[in-house]
Amino acid sequence: MRILVAGGDGFCGWPTALYLSSRGHEVAIADNLMRREWDRELGTEPLKEISSLEDRLARWKEVSGREIKDYRGDLCDADFVFEMMDDFKPEAFVHFAEQRSAPYSMIDRAHAVFTQQNNVVGNLNVMYAIQEVVPECHLIKLGTMGEYGTPNIDIEEGWIEIEHKGRKDRMLYPKMPGSFYHLSKVHDSANLEFGCRIWGMRVTDLNQGVVYNVETDETASDPVLANRYDYDGVFGTALNRFIAQAANGNQITVYGTGGQTRGFIDIRDTVRCIEIAAENPAERGDFRVFNQFTEQWSVLELAQLVVKVATEMGLEPKMVNLPNPRVEKESHYYKAANTRLIDLGLKPHLLTEETVESLLSAAIENRDRIHPETFDPQVNWRSARYR
Numbered sequence: 001m002r003i004l005v006a007g008g009d010g011f012c013g014w015p016t017a018l019y020l021s022s023r024g025h026e027v028a029i030a031d032n033l034m035r036r037e038w039d040r041e042l043g044t045e046p047l048k049e050i051s052s053l054e055d056r057l058a059r060w061k062e063v064s065g066r067e068i069k070d071y072r073g074d075l076c077d078a079d080f081v082f083e084m085m086d087d088f089k090p091e092a093f094v095h096f097a098e099q100r101s102a103p104y105s106m107i108d109r110a111h112a113v114f115t116q117q118n119n120v121v122g123n124l125n126v127m128y129a130i131q132e133v134v135p136e137c138h139l140i141k142l143g144t145m146g147e148y149g150t151p152n153i154d155i156e157e158g159w160i161e162i163e164h165k166g167r168k169d170r171m172l173y174p175k176m177p178g179s180f181y182h183l184s185k186v187h188d189s190a191n192l193e194f195g196c197r198i199w200g201m202r203v204t205d206l207n208q209g210v211v212y213n214v215e216t217d218e219t220a221s222d223p224v225l226a227n228r229y230d231y232d233g234v235f236g237t238a239l240n241r242f243i244a245q246a247a248n249g250n251q252i253t254v255y256g257t258g259g260q261t262r263g264f265i266d267i268r269d270t271v272r273c274i275e276i277a278a279e280n281p282a283e284r285g286d287f288r289v290f291n292q293f294t295e296q297w298s299v300l301e302l303a304q305l306v307v308k309v310a311t312e313m314g315l316e317p318k319m320v321n322l323p324n325p326r327v328e329k330e331s332h333y334y335k336a337a338n339t340r341l342i343d344l345g346l347k348p349h350l351l352t353e354e355t356v357e358s359l360l361s362a363a364i365e366n367r368d369r370i371h372p373e374t375f376d377p378q379v380n381w382r383s384a385r386y387r
């Protein structure tokens with residue numbers, strides 16, 4: 001298939017582009033490399049050095065013999081999106097290209113506005129370009145489990161049957177997200193469902209949980225192909241961050257009591273989920289939603305797992321409960337459905353002590369690149385700064 005991976009220079013997009021290419025698909029990447037700028041803005045860098053996109057693509061061609069086309073531009077630039085769509089004519093469009101950090105979106109007014117504009121406008125441009133140029137194209141859109149929040153009832157996959165005053169209907173599952181970033185995904189989902197309803201678009205919205213681990217077979221096959229590993233307080237996510245903290249002898253930062261429970265997924269399963277979605281396209285007019293995570297963990301359980309494995313490796317990890325910089329429930333019910341990808345053939349890599357150990361070893365190896373001043377949470381949900 002011809003598959004366009006938007007956000008293909010990023011943490012999930014790069015391994016996905018390589019995996020799909022290795023499986024024989026004709027792959028192109030779209031990216032404006034903005035993520036590399038945000039590292040400079042925040043005074044951090046990935047734990048392992050990552051090569052330029054040009055070098056990455058040239059090396060992939062050398063090691064695999066396969067070419068990945070490179071469209072350099074911003075999805076918010078309507079002409080860029082239209083021309084790319086017209087040139088590549090994708091059969092599947094995998095959309096990772098958004099600002100994805102909750103703390104970044106909560107820095108101040110400007111970052112909240114930027115996040116929602118970047119995400120919502122980029123997605124609308126993609127929807128219109130598909131509709132005009134390649135209406136049969138299947139849009140595989142990355143959403144997030146955080147769209148649902150932490151309701152006191154079971155979370156379904158996108159839709160729920162509701163009975164109200166004696167009448168029943170199938171409705172979009174109610175959403176109560178926890179940041180302006182997570183809200184941008186809710187807005188995207190509402191726009192996509194509308195696109196399916198009015199134009200008959202084919203859409204799969206993948207509500208992905210927190211992604212951990214870093215490398216896949218393809219990214220690990222050559223140092224120039226290495227994936228980015230974020231550990232800082234803005235873009236770093238729970239498990240990968242805790243591992244970098246333990247490796248560098250810094251405190252493992254559990255926010256509040258750590259009772260916050262979330263869905264998690266190994267990056268090796270992320271790439272496979274995208275392949276499964278692409279190979280089993282949504283029907284026209286079907287706003288299809290899959291919850292893309294493989295297991296639930298509380299933040300405290302993850303921190304304790306890292307402490308255990310790090311101690312066995314001879315480190316002296318320390319865990320701290322910081323006052324929570326976010327506004328979120330720390331003790332709550334959480335039970336989310338995640339059977340649809342498994343029914344289509346996903347065989348999950350569950351989180352093991354071996355995975356934690358291999359991540360710890362990688363972090364220890366690259367310890368000299370860590371900027372420990374970026375570990376502490378720098379953004380407070382309660383501050384509402386105008387500038």
Ligand code: NAD
Nearest residue numbers: 007009010011012032034035074075097098100142208211
């Ligand atoms: P990332 O920031 O590493 O990658 C995103 C890429 O998109 C970057 O290379 C960036 O330069 C590019 N990009 C952003 N806005 C763009 C625009 N307007 N035009 C062109 N390119 C643009 O993020 P990631 O971790 O790979 O996440 C990818 C997607 O998956 C996001 O939509 C995110 O919301 C979703 N997701 C990620 C996680 C996670 O734990 N990383 C979990 C659930 C969902």
Ligand code: USQ
Nearest residue numbers: 100101102144145146208209210237238253254255260299
């Ligand atoms: N947390 C800590 N300590 C830390 C970092 C985080 O306790 O040092 C807690 C947070 O308070 C939160 C949980 O861990 O309760 C998850 O936080 P996170 O930073 O790992 O993940 P989150 O902000 O939810 O965002 C990440 C990705 C985002 C994606 C989301 C999936 O950055 O793109 O959408 O995971 S989900 O969580 O399912 O919404």
